[in-house]
Amino acid sequence: MASISIDKVSKIYTGGVKAVNSVSIDIADGEFIVLVGPSGCGKSTLLRMVAGLETISEGEVSIGERIVNRMEPAERDIAMVFQNYALYPHMTVYQNLAYGLKNRGTPKAEIDARVAEAARMLEITQYLERKPRALSGGQRQRVAMGRAIVRKPAAFLFDEPLSNLDAKLRVSMRGEIKRLQRRLGTTSIYVTHDQLEAMTLADRLVVLNGGEIEQIGSPLEVYHTPASTFVASFIGSPAMNLVRAEVQGSKLAIGSGQLDLSTTAPSGIVTVGLRAEDLRLALAGETGLPFRLDYIEELGSQRLAHGFVGDQALTAAFPAETFLAENLCLVIDPARLHFFDATSGKRLALEGSRSPARSVASA
Amino acid sequence: MVENRPLLNILTHAFLLLGFAIVALPVYVAVIASTHDIATLMSGPVPLWPGSHFIENYTQILTSASAANGLPNYSHMALNSLIMALVITVGKIAISILSAFAIVYFRFPFRVLAFWIIFVTLMLPVEVRIMPTYKIVADLGLLNSWAGLTIPLIASATATFLFRQFFMTIPDEILEAARVDGAGPMKFFRDILLPLSRTNIGALSVILFIYGWVQYLWPLLVTTDPGYYTLMMGMKRMVTVQDGVIQWNLVMAGAVLAMLPPILIVIFMQRLFIRGLTETEK
Numbered sequence: 001m002a003s004i005s006i007d008k009v010s011k012i013y014t015g016g017v018k019a020v021n022s023v024s025i026d027i028a029d030g031e032f033i034v035l036v037g038p039s040g041c042g043k044s045t046l047l048r049m050v051a052g053l054e055t056i057s058e059g060e061v062s063i064g065e066r067i068v069n070r071m072e073p074a075e076r077d078i079a080m081v082f083q084n085y086a087l088y089p090h091m092t093v094y095q096n097l098a099y100g101l102k103n104r105g106t107p108k109a110e111i112d113a114r115v116a117e118a119a120r121m122l123e124i125t126q127y128l129e130r131k132p133r134a135l136s137g138g139q140r141q142r143v144a145m146g147r148a149i150v151r152k153p154a155a156f157l158f159d160e161p162l163s164n165l166d167a168k169l170r171v172s173m174r175g176e177i178k179r180l181q182r183r184l185g186t187t188s189i190y191v192t193h194d195q196l197e198a199m200t201l202a203d204r205l206v207v208l209n210g211g212e213i214e215q216i217g218s219p220l221e222v223y224h225t226p227a228s229t230f231v232a233s234f235i236g237s238p239a240m241n242l243v244r245a246e247v248q249g250s251k252l253a254i255g256s257g258q259l260d261l262s263t264t265a266p267s268g269i270v271t272v273g274l275r276a277e278d279l280r281l282a283l284a285g286e287t288g289l290p291f292r293l294d295y296i297e298e299l300g301s302q303r304l305a306h307g308f309v310g311d312q313a314l315t316a317a318f319p320a321e322t323f324l325a326e327n328l329c330l331v332i333d334p335a336r337l338h339f340f341d342a343t344s345g346k347r348l349a350l351e352g353s354r355s356p357a358r359s360v361a362s363a
Numbered sequence: 364m365v366e367n368r369p370l371l372n373i374l375t376h377a378f379l380l381l382g383f384a385i386v387a388l389p390v391y392v393a394v395i396a397s398t399h400d401i402a403t404l405m406s407g408p409v410p411l412w413p414g415s416h417f418i419e420n421y422t423q424i425l426t427s428a429s430a431a432n433g434l435p436n437y438s439h440m441a442l443n444s445l446i447m448a449l450v451i452t453v454g455k456i457a458i459s460i461l462s463a464f465a466i467v468y469f470r471f472p473f474r475v476l477a478f479w480i481i482f483v484t485l486m487l488p489v490e491v492r493i494m495p496t497y498k499i500v501a502d503l504g505l506l507n508s509w510a511g512l513t514i515p516l517i518a519s520a521t522a523t524f525l526f527r528q529f530f531m532t533i534p535d536e537i538l539e540a541a542r543v544d545g546a547g548p549m550k551f552f553r554d555i556l557l558p559l560s561r562t563n564i565g566a567l568s569v570i571l572f573i574y575g576w577v578q579y580l581w582p583l584l585v586t587t588d589p590g591y592y593t594l595m596m597g598m599k600r601m602v603t604v605q606d607g608v609i610q611w612n613l614v615m616a617g618a619v620l621a622m623l624p625p626i627l628i629v630i631f632m633q634r635l636f637i638r639g640l641t642e643t644e645k
Contacts, residue, residue, distance in 0.1 A: 053539050074545035086536035090558040099554070100544035147540075 002064025002077075002154035003029045004050065004187055009059035011045050011211075019045045021211040022059065030185045032178075036198035037208035038234070043191045044159055046208070050189060051157050052076050064154050074103070079148035083160040085140045087132040087147075093119075094128040097146050111150075118149040121180070138169045145177070149184070156181070158190040162197065174200060195235050199223065207231050225338075229345035232273045232338060238304060243312045244342065245272040252337070255310020257289035262334045270348065273338030276304065279316040279330045288331035291316070293324060390622070397421070397615035404611045416612065424616040432601050435589050437617065444593040445624070447512055447582070448575030454517035455571050456564055463526035464552055468538070478527070485520040489581065497584055507588045516581060522567055529563050530556065565635040573625045594621045 004027040011020040020042040027033050035043040048054040050061055052073035060067050068076045079100075087096050097115045106114075119125040122142040132140055141161060148156055158177070162170045178201055181188050192198050198205055199219045207214040207222060207230075215227040226232035232240040245254040247267050252259045254272065282288040289309045297304040303318045305328070316330055339348040392409055399414035425437050434440065465471075466478045489496075496515050505511030533556070541551045579595040586592065592600070598621065601614050629636070 051539075051543065053542065073539075073543045078543065080540070080543045082536040082540060084534060084536055086534065086540040088537065088540075088555055090555075090561075099541075099546075103545035103550065147544075 002187060003027060004064075004155055004189070005060075005062045006046070006050065007060045007062070009046065009049060009061060010057050011042065011049060011054060012057040019211050020049070023208075023211075023213055024059075025206055025213070025216065027187060027189065030187055032181050032188045032190065032201060032203045033206060034190045034192060034198040034202035034204075035206045035208060036192055036195060036234075037214075039193055041208040042211035043193075043208050045211075047157055047159055047189055047191045050155075051078055051080050053080075077154040078157055079151045079153040079155075080157040080159065081141075081144050081148050081161045083163055085132070085144040085164075087140060087143055089132055092129050092131055093124060093135070093143050093146075096132065096143055097128075097150050100147065100151050114150045114152070115146075118146040121149065122146050137165050138173065141165060141173060145180070149180075154187065156186050156188040156190075158188065160192055161190075162192075163194070170197075177201065196237065199235065205235075207234060209234075225347065226273070227347050229271055229273070229340045232340070236275065238276045238315050238317070240338070241274045241276065241314045242271055242340070243274070243309065243314065245270055252334075254289055255312060257309055258287060259289065259332065259337075260287075260334060261337075265339075269342045271340040271342050271345065273340060274314070274332055275336065276315045276317040277302075278332050278336040279314075280332070281318070281322070282329040282331045286329070286331055288329040289314075291328040291330045293326055293328060296324060393615045393618055397612060397619050399612055401608060401610055401612050405608065420612050420616040421620070424613050424620065428601070428610065428613045428617070433589070434597050434600055435592055437594075437597070437620075439590075440592050440594045440597040441621075443591060444576055444595070444621075446509070447578065447593055448572050450509070450513040451516050451575035451578075452568050452571040454513060455519040455522050456567060458517055459519050459522035460526050460557075460560065460564070462523050463530055464556065466523075467527055467530040468548065468551075481520050481523050483520075484518075485524065489516070493580065493584070500585055506585050507591060509591075511585045512582060512591060516575070516578065519571075522571065525563065525567065526560065529560060533559060562635060562638050565632065566638070569628055569632050569636045572628060576625055 004025075006023060006025045006027070008022045008024050009020060010018060010022050012018050023042075023046060025033065035046060037043050045054060049056050050063075052068065052071060052075075056069050060069055062068060063076055063078065073080075088099065091099065094115060097118060098111045101111045101114065115128070116125070119128055122145060124139060124142050124146060127135060127139060127143075132143065135143065141164075144161065161177070162173055165173060174197055177190075190198075190201055192201075202219050204216060205219055205222050206216050209230050215222055215231045217225075222231060222235055226235060226240070229242050233242060243254055245252055246269050247261070247265045249267065250261050250263065250265075252261055252272065291305075291307050291309055291314065293305055293307040295306050297306065301320055303320060303322060303324065305316045305318060305324055307314060307316075307328075309330075314330075318324065340346060341348055395411065395413055396404060396409050397420055398417040399410060400416045400419075403410065403414060428437070462481065466474060466481075500506065500511045500515060503511075505514070537555065538551065541555055546554060577595060578593070579599070582591070582593050582596055583599070586596075594617070598614060598617055601617065602609055
C-alpha cells in the first residue's frame with residue numbers, strides 16, 4: 001500500500017506527438033482514482049507509464065516515495081488488470097495466479113495460501129484446475145483480478161477491465177471491484193471511457209482530454225460543477241445540453257426564449273449548460289423556453305424529449321407519465337444553470353450559478 | 364455447390380478417384396514390383412498383381428543387397444537418414460524459433476531489414492545457392508562430416524516466418540502481464556512462448572522431418588565416404604550399376620521401406636499436424 005505521485009509527466013512519441021502533456025496527480029494511500037476520457041485522450045498511456053510498460057518522456061512517477069521512472073514493471077510493486085484479461089492460455093487458473101509469486105521466489109506454502117485466499121475472495125476456488133479457455137468472460141475477469149490480488153501490491157492498475165463484458169455483468173463486476181478495493185484498501189488507478197463506471201467507482205475522477213487534465217474532483221463535484229464544456233458534455237447521461245445564450249442584465253436569452261436569472265450578471269454571449277433532468281414544464285403563466293419536440297426516447301422510468309429551442313438542439317428528461325405536446329415551454333431553476341465562456345469553454349463563476357463550495361457541501 | 368444430384372455425385376467421385384489413381388499408381392507399382400523376382404520384371408511390363416517374392420526381396424535388401432553393391436548396410440544407411448533428418452528438424456526449429464523471438468519481441472537496429480533478408484531467402488531454393496554453399500562447406504573442411512551434412516540445411520526462412528506469424532498473433536498484453544509478473548525475456552520465452560508454440564512445433568517437426576529424410580542432392584555432394592550414405596543416396600547407387608542388370612525388385616523394396624517412416628509420422632501425427640497449422644490456442 002502506498003501513495004502514488006505523478007509529477008508533470010509527459011509522453012512524447014517519436015515524431016513529436018504529445019500523447020500526455022505535463023499531467024500531475026497526487027494519489028493518496030488507499031484512494032480509488034479513475035482516469036476517464038474519450039479514446040485517444042492519453043488515459044491508457046498515462047496508466048501504462050505508471051505501470052512501466054511505456055517509457056516516461058518527461059516528469060516523474062513515484063510509488064510510495066520511490067521514483068520508479070527507470071524501474072521494470074515487476075520492480076514497481078504494482079499489479080495490472082488488462083482489458084482482454086491477458087491470462088496465460090496454457091496454464092491452469094492456479095498457475096496463472098501463482099506465476100508472479102513463483103517468479104519472485106515466494107515459498108510454495110505461501111503461494112498456496114495466497115492463491116487459496118484470493119480464490120475464495122473471488123469465488124473461483126472450484127475453477128482453480130481449469131484452463132482459462134474453459135471459463136466464461138466474467139470468470140476470466142475474476143482470475144485476472146485474482147492474479148493482481150495474490151501479489152499484494154502497492155497499487156492496482158486497471159486498464160478498462162470491464163469493457164469486454166456484457167452490460168449486466170459489467171454492472172455486477174463494477175460493484176465487486178469497488179467492494180474488493182474497499183476491503184483491501186489498495187491504492188488503485190482505473191482507466192475507463194465509460195462515464196457511468198467512472199462516476200460509480202471513483203473516490204476522485206480525473207477527466208482527461210487531448211493528453212491534459214480537464215478536471216480532478218469527486219464524482220459529484222465533477223457532475224455538479226464541471227470545469228469546462230468538455231467535462232460537462234462528457235459526464236452525465238444524457239449529456240448536458242450546451243446552448244449559446246446571451247446575458248441581458250437579469251435575463252438570459254436563449255433563441256427566442258428568455259429565462260430569469262436570480263441576480264444580474266455582466267452582459268454578453270455565453271455558453272449555458274442545462275442538465276436534462278433539471279428542466280421541467282412551465283406552469284400556466286410562467287415564461288420559459290419555447291421547445292419544439294422532435295422525438296421521444298422512452299426509458300421506462302423517464303421520457304427523454306429531444307427537440308429544439310430556436311435552432312439549437314436540447315434534450316429534456318420528464319417523469320414517465322408526463323404528457324408531451326408538440327410545442328412545450330420549459331423552465332429551469334436559475335441556480336442550476338451552468339455558465340461557460342463562449343470561446344474558451346471554461347466555467348464562469350457567475351452569481352446565481354452553483355458555486356463549487358456549495359456543491360462540495362451538497363456532495 | 365451443395366446440390367445433391369446423383370449425376371453430380373458420380374462425377375465428383377470419378378474425379379476424386381482419377382486424382383487418387385494418378386497419385387497412387389506409381390506407389391502401387393513400386394510396391395508390386397518389390398514382390399516379384401528380377402526375371403519377371405525384366406521380361407516385360409510390370410505385372411499389376413503381387414508376386415510371390417515379397418519375403419525374399421525384403422530379406423535380401425535388409426541383409427545382403429547393399430553389400431553386393433559396395434554400399435553400407437541398409438540399416439546403417441537408414442540410421443544415417445534418421446540422424447540427418449532429426450538433426451535438421453531439431454536444429455531448424457531451435458534456430459528459427461529463437462530468431463522469430465528476436466525479430467518479434469526485441470527492438471534493435473535493422474530489425475525489419477533482418478526479417479526481410481531472412482524472408483527473401485525463402486524464395487531461393489537450395490539448388491540455387493548450392494555452389495556457393497558447397498564452396499563454403501568445402502573450405503571449412505566440413506566435407507564428409509555430420510556438420511557439413513546438416514548445418515547448411517538448418518538455416519530456415521520458412522520456419523522462422525511461420526513462428527513470426529504465430530508470435531504476432533499472441534496479444535501484447537500477455538507479454539505485458541508477464542513483465543508485470545516479473546518474467547524476463549528468456550523466462551517469458553521458456554514459460555509462455557514455448558508452451559504456446561507446442562502445436563506449431565509439432566506440425567513443423569512433421570514437415571521438417573520429411574524434408575530432412577528426403578534430402579538427396581546435398582548429401583550426394585558433400586559426402587563421398589560410404590559411411591555417411593543416406594537411404595536416398597543408397598537407392599541411387601543401386602540403380603547406377605555399370606554392367607549387368609539393375610536389381611529393380613530390390614531397389615523397389617528399398618524404396619518402399621524408405622517411404623515408411625514419413626508415412627508413419629504423418630499417420631500418427633496427423634491430428635497434431637492439422638491442428639498446428641490451422642488453429643492457435645488462445
